[in-house]
Amino acid sequence: MEKATYFIGSSLSMEQAIELNQLAKSLNMDIHINADEGSKVDVSKLPSLVAFLLTLTGDQELQIVCDKENYDKVSEKLGTLFSPSDVNLAPQLH
16 A cells, blocks of 8 residues: 655654544554654554654654545644644655
């Protein structure tokens, strides 16, 4: 299945993390955050998400990954969570 990736910069606030957690749960879909090739977290699991945020360093590029077919559902919410200068909502397929 094709994935859509959203680059959100190098930081994520706790408020944004909670919003992402609620989005994943309300849409009943898989949304992940990648910080590098070996670091990935399912945003629907809040304790794991919080632990993930605590281990981030400032130089990691964060990416939100979801199924391409769910792009429309996710992109609207991402637009409200992240300022236009901090996020590129154009999906990059992997």
